[in-house]
Amino acid sequence: RAAAREGRGVAVTAVTGMDTSSAAGLGGADPQLQRFIEVETQKQRFQQLVHQMTELCWEKCMDKPGPKLDSRAETCFVNCVERFIDTSQFILNRLEQTQKSKSAFSESLSD
Amino acid sequence: MESGFSSDFGSDFSSGGGGAGGKLDPGLIMEQVKVQIAVANAQELLQRMTDKCFRKCIGKPGGSLDNSEQKCIAMCMDRYMDSWNTVSRAYNSRLQRERANM
Numbered sequence: 001r002a003a004a005r006e007g008r009g010v011a012v013t014a015v016t017g018m019d020t021s022s023a024a025g026l027g028g029a030d031p032q033l034q035r036f037i038e039v040e041t042q043k044q045r046f047q048q049l050v051h052q053m054t055e056l057c058w059e060k061c062m063d064k065p066g067p068k069l070d071s072r073a074e075t076c077f078v079n080c081v082e083r084f085i086d087t088s089q090f091i092l093n094r095l096e097q098t099q100k101s102k103s104a105f106s107e108s109l110s111d
Numbered sequence: 112m113e114s115g116f117s118s119d120f121g122s123d124f125s126s127g128g129g130g131a132g133g134k135l136d137p138g139l140i141m142e143q144v145k146v147q148i149a150v151a152n153a154q155e156l157l158q159r160m161t162d163k164c165f166r167k168c169i170g171k172p173g174g175s176l177d178n179s180e181q182k183c184i185a186m187c188m189d190r191y192m193d194s195w196n197t198v199s200r201a202y203n204s205r206l207q208r209e210r211a212n213m
Contacts, residue, residue, distance in 0.1 A: 033141070036141050044148060046202070050195065050198050051156065054191070057194070058191070061194075062167075064167070081205065085205055
């Protein structure tokens with residue numbers, strides 16, 4: 001598992017060379033290339049999340065693979081994606097809140 | 112698998128990167144990077160699909176893949192692709208909705 005994750009990170013980094021924030025450094029030489037890197041990095045982030053969610057939602061929504069994806073499973077996948085994004089947003093929002101309040105983050109973790 | 116990918120990536124890049132007089136053509140590089148990205152995504156998909164379908168279809172590993180196991184794997188592959196496409200569409204819709212709300 002860890003090796004696979006590392007492989008993915010390497011694949012993305014190797015292919016895109018860097019993340020968007022440092023793309024400006026390379027792009028300085030060629031704005032067309034910089035734009036290309038930004039676009040491809042964005043696309044790749046999308047792809048990676050689709051891979052990740054498909055894997056997660058497969059565990060939750062698929063029992064026995066049948067001759068087609070039935071409507072119940074399809075609905076489950078759609079819900080799964082929505083709830084995953086909701087979860088991600090919830091975590092970011094709450095993190096922001098707990099860091100804003102005067103108690104330290106580690107204190108609120110022990111709640 | 113990782114080493115196979117990195118060697119493909121390395122050789123393709125070095126063979127096409129230089130043109131006449133060693134001048135780098137950005138268009139060519141962009142096309143090659145796009146290809147490498149597509150390859151990486153296909154490998155990613157295959158790796159996860161193999162993992163999931165092995166878990167679903169293979170019980171106690173026997174001396175070979177019997178007919179029912181092979182049928183299961185074939186169906187599993189198609190269902191995994193269906194799932195991937197469903198997730199991709201759902202995620203895309205969600206992103207568009209988020210953008211519209213901004």
